[in-house]
Amino acid sequence: MSAPGRRQIDVVFSADEIARRVEEIAADIARREGRELFVIVVLKGSFVFAADLIRALDRAGVEARVDFITLSSYGKESASSGEVRLARDVSDDVRGRSVMIVDDILDTGRTLRFARDLMIDRGAATVRTCVLLDKPSNRVVDIAADHVGFTVGNQFVVGYGLDLGHLYRGLSYIGVLRQP
Numbered sequence: 001m002s003a004p005g006r007r008q009i010d011v012v013f014s015a016d017e018i019a020r021r022v023e024e025i026a027a028d029i030a031r032r033e034g035r036e037l038f039v040i041v042v043l044k045g046s047f048v049f050a051a052d053l054i055r056a057l058d059r060a061g062v063e064a065r066v067d068f069i070t071l072s073s074y075g076k077e078s079a080s081s082g083e084v085r086l087a088r089d090v091s092d093d094v095r096g097r098s099v100m101i102v103d104d105i106l107d108t109g110r111t112l113r114f115a116r117d118l119m120i121d122r123g124a125a126t127v128r129t130c131v132l133l134d135k136p137s138n139r140v141v142d143i144a145a146d147h148v149g150f151t152v153g154n155q156f157v158v159g160y161g162l163d164l165g166h167l168y169r170g171l172s173y174i175g176v177l178r179q180p
């Protein structure tokens with residue numbers, strides 16, 4: 001199992017910075033997108049961000065229907081396997097709906113492209129994307145998100161839903177692990 005004690009973490013985005021940015025993203029979505037959205041949360045990493053975002057969207061006057069999809073491209077280590085797998089599907093029909101896909105971080109781009117193409121194939125009226133973090137330096141697939149919280153460099157970040165081997169998701173901030 002994991003080593004005793006917690007590794008030290010340097011804060012990249014504080015809880016306050018994240019909270020402010022989430023309100024801004026929601027206001028931007030309310031301005032640029034429809035007032036009725038079918039929000040599809042990509043599990044697992046984005047559940048914390050999505051929980052805050054849907055409440056901010058409600059405050060901003062957006063009526064969100066929320067569903068979840070589980071996609072996996074990572075094993076327990078921090079390197080991408082390159083393959084995206086649909087582990088659990090949404091339970092509702094997306095046909096004719098204004099879909100907003102919500103993910104934690106846009107890294108190689110494979111996950112978001114997989115999710116977006118799936119919803120387009122299924123006949124969604126529009127498919128927009130929102131990510132808390134964008135790591136453009138690591139992109140393999142040509143895709144950009146419509147709404148981005150913060151841009152990060154080529155570093156592995158944890159916290160606020162983001163994990164390393166399912167650890168650190170509960171941090172209220174986003175940070176980087178110090179080398180042990």
Ligand code: IMP
Pocket residue numbers: 045073074080103104105106107108109110111112155156157158162163164
């Ligand atoms: P992509 O398919 O390579 O864009 O990977 C997206 C997924 O990889 C995200 O939803 C995360 O779950 C995971 N991921 C990518 N970079 C990081 C990171 O820095 N920290 C934690 N998870 C990451």
Ligand code: MG
Pocket residue numbers: 042043044045046104105
């Ligand atoms: Mg993820």
